[in-house]
Amino acid sequence: MTEYKPIKKVVSGNYAAAYGALHARVQVVAAYPITPQTSIIEKIAEFIANGETDIQYVPVESEHSAMAACIGASATGARVFTATAAQGLALMHEMLHWASGSRLPIVMVNANRALAPPWSVWDEQTDSLSQRDTGWMQFYAENNQEVYDGVLMAFKIAEDKRVSLPAMIVESAFILSHTYDIVEMIPQELVDEFLPPRDPLYTLTDFDNPISVGALATPNDYYEFRYKEAMAMERAKKVIKEVGREFGERFGRDYSQMxxxxxxxxxxxxxxxxxxxxxxxxxxxxxxxxxxxxxxxxxxxxxxxxxxxxxxxxxxxxxxxxxxxxxxxxxxxxxxxxxxxxxxxxxxxxxxxxxxxxxxxxxxxxxxxxxxxxxxxxxxxxxxxxxxxxxxxxxxx
Amino acid sequence: MAESPFKADIERVKREYSEKMTPGAVARIPGSSVVNKTGSWRVFMPEFNRDKCVRCYLCYIYCPEPAIYLDEENYPVFDYDYCKGCGICANECPTDAIVMVRETK
Amino acid sequence: MEIPESVKKRLTLPAEEHFYAGHTACQGCGASLGLRYVLKAYGKKTIVAIPACCSTIIAGAWPYNTLDANLFHTAFATTGAVISGIEAALKALGYKVKGEDGVMVVGWAGDGGTADIGLQALSGFLERGHDAVYIMYDNEAYMNTGIQRSGSTPYGAWTTNTPGGKRHFLEKRHKKKVIDIVIAHEIPYAATASDAYPEDFLRKLRKAQKIPGPSFIQLFAPCPTGWRSPTDKSIEIARLAVQTAYFPLFEYENGKYRINMPSPKKEPKPIEEFLKLQGRFKYMTKEDVETLQQWVNHEWEKLKKLAEVFG
The missing domain is CATH 3.40.50.920 (Rossmann fold)
Known part of the structure; x- marks a missing residue:
């Protein structure tokens, strides 16, 4: 194991999220602008423009489509990231169920923002908590460091075959999203040691053995699919603790407790x-x-x-x-x-x-x-x- | 009559299909619909007169199932396990080599 | 399925079958026939995305699968977005997408899923320029939910929510011209096709495969159940839709229009011939038929002009 020397950067919560996605070697990002999330996606677009990454960036026409494109990309086998907030998250609702039902380890940052009307762009947790029953894991970050760490851990937990469920990293509007703070970032090769490339549960790219995903399930089968998902969420508790402990051992910040x-x-x-x-x-x-x-x-x-x-x-x-x-x-x-x-x-x-x-x-x-x-x-x-x-x-x- | 081209597929599906639940409702056996014998839906059945057939293949081309295949001599063969009796083949046949008759079974 | 060599030689379509029997489409279904053609054209190296529509059911309930190609079932509004994501991921993973030996990404959606709820995602897909093919199989109503009108339902048609009856409550809006909306995006290739002309459809599918960027094909796919037509007349009706110029076959390729059928030089058959085979039009009065005929004439003239000016 290479010795860990953190790289300290003064960044906003949004930039911490963007760096998290970059260091996680995300392959596809599909997102739609919404305050206060937008600068996450702007930063990722900047990484691409500067040639720091080959992320396939899909500038979709709505959040519903953002999550749909993420789902298509994740089912195909890529590591996928997106970000949203409030109205955008609400618009995604149908597809949040689709992502978890398809057992796709998509990671999304949600900048907590109060839902309209009346219009508000400021902090409130009702947007993400309204998505409680969608089958997504939810991690609430206290500070920018936890946003960065959370994104990296979320991929590892979500992609674990015992789990195979999407994860949402939640940060506060402005209080985190736009406030600058010191974040200790992890050198790329050490992130790579912690988070190897994705090994998907299934892909749509085995052309000799094609599959279908998400077909109609009769009352005789549907119930068991939901039980499987429930059990995966239960197993996630164990995986969260394992990954949190490993993260602590490697990088000094322990997340072994929920x-x-x-x-x-x-x-x-x-x-x-x-x-x-x-x-x-x-x-x-x-x-x-x-x-x-x-x-x-x-x-x-x-x-x-x-x-x-x-x-x-x-x-x-x-x-x-x-x-x-x-x-x-x-x-x-x-x-x-x-x-x-x-x-x-x-x-x-x-x-x-x-x-x-x-x-x-x-x-x-x-x-x-x-x-x-x-x-x-x-x-x-x-x-x-x-x-x-x-x-x-x-x-x- | 030539053997149904789906026979091997049915055997394959029966061999590979298991009750094991796949997370994400993944179905791993392509073409496994062949175990579903839709021929039981039929009210009218296509009756084929080989002498009138000009081997134009229109019946094969337009079959939505597909429940018509072609034999070594290029004549259509009707797979009554799957033919739902829609009658498109008879309607499109230019020589009336196919006529729909009431199912007797 | 094994096809004798002697047959392969003479067939005008690929002999390989990647759409299997035993599916649960209604008798005489134009959608299932269309999907069979698509898979004949593209083979196994294909990823198909299907939103909520009849094909959700036709493709089989878990664990069965009618298709011999990768299939992703998705939500009603999302076909355009999902194929965008699939294409992006394929590129990220280093696959060649589209072209002769590339992976084909196909969106296969009904008219409701395209003209109505999926229109925004379709527009986004077209405008962003993804290498994928979107096929709208047009059976002119929401058939899977039980025959409700869609934006693509023609004037005068009975559906369960435009039911005819004593007060003459029928569909009073003309068919939404989805293909024109698509062409407004100035994509490299868009075309209309029909179940009745499979060779033409396959030629267009192959063209859509070769030309980089987004392609769109609107396939006329009869629905005997929803159109209240005899199951054996599906192909005949589809043919008449073309011959009456109600659903003309044409291509839009790099800014140029080309009419395939019917011949622009001849007078198309009267719309009456298309209508009379279908129970859904039985509530139409003589005046209604005339209104529809006027619309057909107008649209046909418009198309001919476009082909003349931008041919």
Whole structure:
């Protein structure tokens, strides 16, 4: 193994994603412009223009076609990458199911952006969480480094034959997508050692033994195909941990856990959330600890497959969990809150849980906000029961 | 009558087909539709008069199944395992060498 | 399937069969016949993409497969996009695409999947210039969902959502000229073809194979079930569609138009001859027939002029 000396670059989250795709030796990119994703694709186009890569770039006429072209390319046997956000992701919805149903390891970066109307280009997780049931793995990056690392790991996990499912790397609009930060990049030959060329489950290029993919399945067969996919998603948990560990051993950043805990050891209250806002939360935890609060943080890295076991282990130890959801499911509650509450139902873990709806449409979410939530949560803990389960935290009353 | 050209294919499909589920609903046996004997759909069947045939091949060319093939002497052979009895062959035959008759089975 | 050598010599089409019997198309289906011709022309070194349409069913339910060529089933709106992706991947993987010994990438979509829901993806495919062939098999309605009108349904046709009846509720819009929309993209090669003229269709398929860039063929493919026509009349109807100039066969090649059939010098047969074999036109009044005839005349004159000026 060659010795690892990282190449440090100051890049935006979008450029981190583009470099991730470049270093993963992606062969086909099909994408459509949408704020705040566009500079990912612009950067890739620049790589091509400068002769740094021979990526086949298909400038499609819509996101629906972007995903369709990615599907065609991936089925043919190529390593395929794309990126989108919000409306674009919603337009892709049909084809997201198609990609996973065809068991194609496409990797896509989604820049989390609030859905219209009213128009918004700012950060919110409802776009990607609305695609929860499409059979895509979902990784929420906290910072630009995780965007870069996430793209590289996603290909390895998605292409593992035990998995063969597409993966979405999710970054926050602007907070990551357009904010510059130092990213440690991995020299190409070391990426190549970590991520060998794709060995597809099937291709459309064996002309002596032609196949058909995705034919009609009668009620007698369809059910089993879905079971296969469900099992692949289950196996993905193991593969995620393996690949995350290997990544850590090679490059020093360990991703062997599907969740990341921060100062939770003796914590009374744990803040749980996903994506870039967890950076703010961690900083607030440090401040609150100094103020005498016994608090910690849990970042859910992988939302699909969902880290059920990990959350149970955590919930067993922690008296109160405040979920910070930058998303909402109408008629119910925050989506992470809903999911994490659900996994505890048949267990002996019974922490007090409250859901704070924060930062929708890019509303600022600050350290002070976390402090306010901590005070509210402390009261809940003292009373010993949850009165108001879902709090629209920022509401101008 | 010459043997159906699909016979070997049917045997191949039966040999290779297994219940094993393939992720992505991949079907690995090309032409495996031949195990499906669509001849049972037929209400009218083509009756062939070899004496009238001028070997123009129109029946072979226009068969949508295809359920007509050609023998060594260039005459059409009707594969009743698959012929659905649409009657295109009879309609297109320039010499009335093919006529549709009610299925008796 | 083995074909005797003596037969091969005399056949006007390739003897090799890559479309197998046992499929579940209706009796007298023009779509299945068309797909049989396509695979005769291109053989095994082909990747076919099929969106939601009758051919989804014709190609066989898992694990069966009517085709002896690689086949990717895709979503309704995506034929143009999927073949673009397949072509891009083939190039990325170092395959020769199109041309004599190249891999053929074929989009095989119905008229609904082309004229309506797939039009945007088709336009993108044409405009970007991918090396693939898009074939629209035109049976003039959504047949797989049970005969609903599409943009390609002709004036006066009965369909289940333009059902005729006492109030005379029929299709009142003329057939969308998809081929003209395609030609507006100024692609290297576009053509119309018909199940009734397989040699002409195969010649066009081969031309589409040779000419680099995107090619488009609109194939007239009768549907006895949807057209309420006798199953044995499919070819006759397709022939009459050409002879009446309702569906003339022509080519657009590098900016030049060429009419193949019917002869521009002769008066085409009256549209009545095409209509009378099909139950779908039975609700048309005399005036309706005249309206359709006027449209046919106008379109035919237009095409003749185009061939004259840009021939």
């Amino acid at each position: 969740i990341e805990t921060y100062r939770t050891e003796d914590a009374e209250i744990v803040f749980m959330g996903m994506g870039s806002l967890m950076g703010t939360v961690k900083e607030a935890v440090d401040v609150l600890r100094k103020e005498g609060y016994k608090v910690g943080a849990v970042k859910v890295r992988w939302f699909r497959p969902f880290p059920k076991e990990e959350l149970y282990q955590l919930a067993k130890e922690v008296p109160a969990i405040a979920v910070v959801d930058r998303n909402f499911s109408f008629g119910q509650e925050g989506i992470l809150f809903n999911e994490s509450k659900g996994v505890l139902f048949n267990t002996d873990a019974r922490p007090l849980m409250k859901d704070y709806i924060v930062g929708l449409g890019g509303r600022d979410f600050t350290v002070n906000d976390v402090r306010t939530i901590a005070r509210d949560m402390k009261k809940t803990l003292e009373k010993g029961k949850v009165k108001e389960e879902v709090v629209w935290y920022h509401l101008k009353r």
